[in-house]
Amino acid sequence: MMPKEKVITVSEFVNELKGVIQKHPSFKNVALVGELSNFKAHHSGHFYFSLKDAKSRVSCVMFRSKSSMVKFKPKDGDKVVIHGSIDVFESTGSVQIYVERMNLDGLGDLFIQFEALKKEFLEKGYFAVEHKKPIPKYPHNLAVIVGEGSAAAADIARTLHERWPVAQVHVLYAFVQGEYAVDSIVKQIDYANTLNLDTIILARGGGSIEDLWSFNEPKVVEAVYNSKTPIISGVGHESDVTLVDYVSDYRAATPTAAAVHATPNTKDLLENLRDYKNAYYKSVRNKLRQNQQVYQTIMSQRYLQDPLRYIETKQQYLDYHQNKVTHQIYRFDTIKKTLQQQIHGYEKALNHKFQENKGQLKNFENEFYYNVEQHIRQEDVQRKHFEQSLMFSIGGIQRKIPQFYTFIEDTDVALKRRIDRLINLKASQFGDIIKTISNNNPVAKLEAVYAKGFARVSMNSEPITSIGNVAEGDALTIAVKDGIIQATVSGKDPL
Incomplete structure (x- = not known):
């Protein structure tokens, strides 16, 4: 017998497919390059499109919260790099990419490199929450690593002065863009860790991915990770994300926001x-x-106004209660002696009473035993009389038993004779009834008629007694001895 095939619903299949895709680590963060096709910017702000190459295409959706950050106007035919995650749209069961970032393909290599570095440091545990160091609430010494003459440096200096002027601020200028930027930033982070600081602010203004690439370089990420002093990242605008943001102890949206988070407000x-x-x-x-x-x-209080009088009053109160106690002790001794005398008298009386009751109990015991013996003798005599009477009665019953057997046998013979007579009478009556029924049986009479060649003719269950009851073409039923004949009237001949 073939095993029964498991059948599931479409919803169950889609849910299982969705679960497989969501659990697969490679589908949580994908970067694809391809050409935009069927692009539609919905009035809700969402983007719906396909990404294709020479052989394949995949459906994509980019929600308004992410599409608002795209820095160009997408259109069909644009070659772009997208970043996002893969999931299943349950209503249609289709697999699609939920896009988080989109850039023109000219920057594709950098984004792919960014995702590779991000995955590498993520696997090493550089972004783990347990690695984050707490930011001191009231810092005394701060360092700001920033580009010289930049707007970010001015914004941070103004914010720190307004919020927390008591802190000593070390401004460490570094190249934040270009070929010298990486070594310059690493050098200043290492130097800041020698100054016994409370917090380090690493900041620069916004820019393109190439402008901010120094903050994605492994050397800079390693320096931030190994810093003993907590580092606040304030790189770029809110929409700009670098690897330093992930590895730092706190990521601020802007350089000014980094200064705000690093200090309390003096006001x-x-x-x-x-x-x-x-x-x-x-x-x-x-x-x-x-x-x-x-x-x-x-x-x-009165006792503070005249303390000596208060003490004397308390002494008098103490003497009064001492006399009461002495008097109570004397009364207690008197009652104790009286109780001891009464106890001695009760003991003598109880002992005398015990001896009296002991003698009475002995007399009662002798009398009880005598009465019991007399009662046993009387019961024995009565038992013997009863046994004699019982034996006499049994003898009388045994003598009458043969008479009872004779009476039963006579009665049995008489009863059998009456039953036989009754059966014969009923059999004779039943034979008469059968004979009468046979003589009056209509079936037997019909069989005798049928045997002589007669038949019963009817039409529509009505008997035909005359040729006037039928016409040519009528269907007739003819009943004979052993069955029914169906016939049709083809002509009529009157007698």
Whole structure:
């Protein structure tokens, strides 16, 4: 017998396919290069298109939150590089790419290299949360690694001065773009780690992926990862992402945001201190008033106004209670002696009573045994009389048993004779009934008629008794001895 084939619904199949794709690590982050086809920018802001090459194509969707960051206007025929993840659209069961970034193919190599480096450092654990160091809340020494004369340097300096002017700021200028940038940034990070700092801010303004590529270089990523001092990344604008953002201890959206996260706001602290001061003053004032009230209450007590009189009064109170205790002890001793005398008298009375009850119990025991013996003798005599009566009755019954057997046998013979007579009578009556039924049986009479060649003719279950009851062409039924004949009237001949 063939095993029953497992059949599942379409939804179950799509869900299983979706689960397989979601669990596959290679599908979570893909980078593809190809040509845009059937591109449609929906009024909702979403992009729907296909990405194709000479042999294949794949469906893609880019939601408004990501499409708004695309820095060019896509159209059919554009060769682009996309980054995203693969998933299943359940309504149609189609596999499609959910695009997160899109760039023209001129930058494709850099994006592919970026994704490869990102995957490598991710596997090494450089982006792990447990590696992140906490950012000090109130720093005393800060270092800012930034390009000299840049807008980012000016924004950070202004923000730090406005928010936290008490901190000592070390401005370490570095090349943030070009062939010397990597070594310059690494050198300044290593130097900053020798200054016993609280926080390092690594920042530069926005730009293209080529402009920011220094912050994706492995040497810079390694330097940030190995830094003993917490590093805040403020590279580019909010939409710009570099590997330094992933490996740093905190990623700020902009250089200014990095300075804000690195320091508290002095104005807020002063307002908090003012609030704490007012609250503390009110608390101390209320506590002082409470203590003054308690002091006045204590000082108004009588025993503090005349302490000697208070002590003498307490001494008198103590003497009074001492006399009461002495009197109670004397009464206790008297009651104790009385109780001991009463206990001795009770013991003598109880002993005398015990001896009396012991003698009475002995007399009762002798009398009880005598009565029991007399009762046993009487019961024995009555038992013997009963046995004699019982034997006499049994003898009488045994003498009557043969008479009972004779009576039963006579009765049985008489009963059999009556039954035989009744059976013969009923058999005779039944034979008469059968004979009467046979004489009046219509079936037997019909069989005798059929045997002589007669038949019963009918039409539509009605008997035909005259030729006037039929016409030519009528269908007739003819019943004979052993069956039914179907016939049709072809002519009529009257007698």
